[in-house]
Amino acid sequence: MxxxxxxIERQTKETRIRVKLNLDGAGTAQVDTGIGFFDHMLEALARFGYLDLEVAAEGDLQVDPxxxxxxxxxxxxQAIREALGERRGIERVGxxxxxxxxxxxxxxxxxxxxPYLVWDVECPEGMVGGFPVEMAEEFFRAVSVQAGITLHIRLxxxxxxxxxxxxxxxxxxRALGLALRENPRFQGVLSTKGVL
Known part of the structure; x- marks a missing residue:
């Protein structure tokens, strides 16, 4: 395969974000977003998905994270979408x-x-290390839309x-890592339509 x-690099008047992603990695991460708890979360995500992930972010943190x-x-x-390509030969679900x-x-x-997000999470409001709790939903909505992922998260x-x-x-x-696994038993996409 x-x-x-x-x-992927994206620059606006508010942020400059650079992401390098290897879907077939070892779970190593180098993350600097300026938000310590968020860095820790992205590192954990990469570790549990066996992704090699580099994130460098500069943003208007003086305004809001x-x-x-x-x-x-x-x-x-966007990086997930690009790295996936045609999504051939993978388990697809996790x-x-x-x-x-x-x-x-x-x-x-x-x-x-x-893309679709179902967020069934009632988490106490507040901040964790400079990270507003409600931003977790916004982060995963953005990932879902840009990567083309149907995503259900339930607490x-x-x-x-x-x-x-x-x-x-x-x-x-963890779920992403499972969905990304290659399956040698078929060549195309796991879909009765033949295309995703």
Whole structure:
């Protein structure tokens, strides 16, 4: 199979984001967004998905972290889309049930080229290390739309914001890693239509 890699750069008046992605990596990450907790989450996502991920972000953090977080999602999603190519010979779907202490999260996704996010997460409002809790939904919506992923994220239990968010990011990485697995039993795309 071809190398599944991408490099995407996006610059606006609010942010400059650079993402380098290898879907067939070892789970290594170099992340600098200026938001420490967000860096930690992206590193966890890469580790649990066996992705090699580099993210460099400069944003208007003096205003708010919203633009930086959402734009990282947009560019990360674009990198996934580019690295996937025609989505041939992969499992296409992945799901996981991931615990972190009292938090239990389910993530199920389909690399269907049909973006859709179901966010069934009631997390206590507030900040975790400079990261507004509500921005997790915006990040994953941006990833879903740009990558063409049908994505369901559900929280079964949890009280601690850090634990809930970390379980979500790790769960997404794990489910994505499963969906990306190559399957030598077929050559085309896993679809009765023959195309995604």
């Amino acid at each position: 071809e190398m599944r890699e991408a490099y 919203h633009h930086t977080i959402e734009d990282c999602g947009l560019v990360f999603g 799901d996981t049930l991931l615990p972190m202490d009292e938090a239990l999260v389910q993530v199920a996704l389909d690399l269907s080229n049909r 079964f239990s949890g009280k601690n914001r850090h634990h809930i968010l970390e379980a979500i990011f790790k769960g997404f990485g």
